[in-house]
Amino acid sequence: MKIVITSSGLDLDSAIDPKFGRCAYLALFDTDSNTFNATANPFQDARGGAGTQTAQWVLNQNATVLLTGHCGPKASAVLNTENIRIVEGITGTVREVLAQLAH
């Protein structure tokens, strides 16, 4: 299972970025291979429609879960075409969130 987490930095101790479409980094965690990889969000500074494009990016990763602070209606519409589970209201660091997931 692949999980996308919106993060404010590159490493595991970075705080969750509460925004989805314009988050600073997109962290991808693969529970099967236990691998973690964060990349800068290419749509952070889009003039408009950041949410639609970041959501399209999530689809292209074949992720099934999104952990973020808040996901807007247009991004949700894109993610809902694939039945991706959107979990909002996530806080803390990426490491803390992954630890909670393990339990």
Added chain:
Amino acid sequence: MKPLTIAIASGKGGTGKTTIAVNLALAVPNVQYLDCDVEAPNGHLFLHPKTLTTAAVRVLLPQIDDELCTGCGDCANACEFNALAVTKQRVLVFADLCHSCGACSYVCPISGAITEIERDIGTVSIGVAEKLPIAQGLLNIGESSAVPVIKAVREQALPLQHRILDAPPGTACAMVETVRGADYCLLVTEPTPFGLNDLELAVGVTRALGVPCGLVLNRCDVGDHTVLDYCHEQRIPVLLSIPYKRALAEAYSRGIPWVTAQPAWRERFQTLWQAIEKQVINA
């Protein structure tokens, strides 16, 4: 002299754009009033046009045929406004992000997969108030872009008449669309720190557009001197100063233009027009 197009803008809201635009339109012969503040057109409250003829303003929106679409993503890649998203099932179109540029249907490799349909986003109305021809736009509630409606209002410009364009507040796309191509921009402000901050932004826009500008200072006897200092420093002429007077506020609150309420104001607005004409000639 050829007919002039004069935009009345401000930066800051509530400084008196409509008041100036309406009074100028009523004081000068051979003028048309165009209300480009399409999110809140209120010039009609002072002009009382009798009958307005209204037409819909429509923009193009891509419609994807899911049967023909191969999901190649060329359309979404071409979209500068991120209005399209490619999912495994279909391509999603977000109407409120679309700017109707047509790039998606232009690049689509499959004939017929994208067709452009028309969508209502507002209305444009034309009419006459006494002898003054007017046009105004109204953006539908919930729509995000006023620009196509403002374009539709400006298309109503009569060929032989001077045009007074009542601009929306701010310095974003809607204000730019109104001021673009005008012969002159009259900036209405008040002598306050907020007025100055937004005036500086508005002056920046007029300079980027190459439209010469002058100032109307409303409520000139309140606030501070910083707006006048700025105008002096930037060589922006102050063409009219209006004091903060109860009688003016009362006329306004009853929907009575100042040029109707007090004949002296008719002369002042005629003088303002002559000053604008002189500025345009010398620009």
